[in-house]
Amino acid sequence: MSAGTYSVGATFSSSDPNYRNGTGIGSIVIDPAQPTVSVWPTASSITYGQSLASSTLTGGVASIPGRFAFTNSTIVAGAGVQSELVTFTPTNTTEYTTVTTSINVTVNPAPLTVTANNTSIAAGAAIPAFTYTITGFVNNDSSLVVGGSAKLTTTATSSSPAGTYPITFSTEALTAANYTFTYISGTLSITTAPSVSFTATSAVTGSQAGGYTLTITIKNTGAEALTNLILSAATLGSTSATPLPRTLSSIASGASGTFTLSFPESIGVDGAGVAEKYSGTINGGSFGASVRSVTLP
Secondary structure, eight states, X not given: OOSEEEEEEEEEOOSSTTSOOEEEEEEEEEOOBOOOEEEOOEEOOEETTSOGXXXXXXXXXXXXXXXXXXXXXXXXXXXXXXXXXXXXXXXXXXXXXXXXXXEEEEEEOEEEEEEEOXXXXXXXXXXXXXXXXXXXXXXXXXXXXXXXXXXXXXXXXXXXXXXXXXXXXXXXXXXXXTEEEEEEOEEEEEEOOOOOOEEEEEEEEEETTTEEEEEEEEEEOSSXXXXXXXXXXXXXXXXXXXXXXXXXXXXXXXXXXXXXXXXXXXXXXXXXXXXXXXXXXXXXXXXXXXEEEEEOO
């Protein structure tokens, strides 16, 4: 009989005159049979980030027709050999029950790429700290899952001429439970410092009674902005100005910028001649002037 619930009748007959014959109705339940799986299937390997649905089950032998499938194919397992549930579902689910067991699934680590970021500096500038970018994260992971260290270096120095130089990994020791790493070098480009065009003039005001003021005016006569102007030294006679150093972030083409410096009255007397000197850097280059003598007001 097929699985299911059936009604049954029963009749009682007695040869004892003290009992009467009788009849009754009952039921009997026939449970579905459990099929026999003699060989469970094997699973193809997948890569971390893929669900079990990406693994193919092959093989598998059961005593009746049916199919094998992962019990929960949406699972995204970590890298390694994982034990996952597989269920055999009979074609005839009325007469037979399902059967479930665990099989091994190999989950390969996902690949990450660590790329040194390209960098450009002007000739003569200090070699900067290099950085890198990691790409390839899956399963909503981020760089927070990465440990270990990676360090970058280059063959260039601050005195290297203009050109391109490799940025390479001196340490390749990043780690992550579900990933492998590939390291890609970058390029350091050292460029020739741009040429600049400017004129500088100066004027001294004040008196011995109250001290003197030196105003240095720099006019940008070039086509591009002058940037990062730093006045590092300025003297009248043997006395240095205050305050130093002084910085101007930028002077646009055709515009002017000024440095205003103070000197004490002790540098000389009104009408005396004193030597003027000043120097600094601009756009990565240097500027300066040495005037044999200026006359104090």
